[in-house]
Amino acid sequence: MHEFIEVEYRSGKVEYFLNPNNLDLKPDDIVIVEVERGEDIAQVIHLAISSEELEKKYENKKILNIKRLATEEDKQKLLQLAEDEAKATRTFLDTVVRYPFQMKLIDTVYQFDGNKLTFFFVADGRIDFRTFVRELANLFKTRIELHQTTGRDEARRLGGFGMCGNPYCCVRFLKQFNQVTIKMAKDQNLSGNLSKISGPCGRLLCCLNFEEDFYVEQGRDYPLLGTCVMLDGQKMFVFKIDVINERVYLTSEDQLLTDIPLAQYLELEIIDLPISEEN
Secondary structure (H helix, E strand, C coil), X not given: CCCEEEEEECCCCEEEEECCCCCCCCCCCEEEXXXXXEEEEEEEEEEEECCHHHHHHCCCXXXXXXXXXXXXXXXXXXXXXXXXXXXXXXXXXXXXXXXXXXXXXXXXXXXXXXXXXXXXXXXXXXXXXXXXXXXXXXXXXXXXXXXXXXXXXXHHHHCCECCXXXXXXXHHCCXXXXXXXXXXXXXXXXXXXXXXXXXXXXXXXXXXXCCHHHHHHHHCCCCCCCCEEEXXXXXXXXXXXXXXXXXXXXXXXXXXXEEEEHHHHXXXXXXXXXXXXXX
C-alpha cells in the first residue's frame, strides 16, 4: 500500500503525492510537485497517509511525485507571481466588460511554472465563455482555465470570521464541504430564523453538520413532535424538545405552554389520537 503525502496548492486544492526520493518532509514545508503539465508549488499538510480509499481513487490514475523541497529562490519567485497575478486580474476585468455576461472574479492563480493561469469566479447560472477564454489565451500566451465556484468556495478564498468569532471553518480545517440540510437545523431546534443559521456565503452553517450525530443519537429517547400525552388530567401536545437541557415542551389545546424534564415525560400516558376519515 502506498503512503501518500497530502499537500495544498495555492489555489486551495488539496491533492496527494508520493515521495519517491524519501525527502525529509515536515508539515508546512513548501515543496515543488509534478502536475499534469509541468510543476507547481504546494504546502505539505500531512505525512504518510495510508488509505484504501485513496488507493482506489488512484487505481487507474498516474500517481505524481513530490520533486523537491522549495528553495529560497523558489520562494522569491512567489513574490513575482503575486505581482503577475495582480496584473492578470486587471487585464481580466478590463476584458470581461466587453462580453454580455456578468462574472465576479474571486481569485487569480498562476501555476508555479507559468504553464497555466486559473481565474476563479462566481456567476448566476452557466456561461458560455469559450470565445472569452480564447481571447485570454491570446493575451497571456498560456493555458487558461476559468473555474466557476460557489458561495462557499468564495467564502473560503476570501476568508473572514463567523458569528462564533473564529475564522471560517472552511478556511481553518475543512477539506471538503459536506451537505447541510434544514433537517439538521430542525433536529437542533435552530430552524426558526434562517438568517441566524446561515453563513456569509448564504448557505446553512457548516457547523450544523458537526453535532448532528449527537442530536440524532440523543433524540432517540425523545418523543415525536405532535405526540399527545395526559398531564394533570389535561391533553398536552409535544411541540419542542431540548436534548441539551433534557426537557420536553408541551402545549395544550388552549395554547397553554409548559415544559417538563424528560424523566417526568417518560412516565406520562401517551394518548392515541383517532385518525380522521375522509368522505
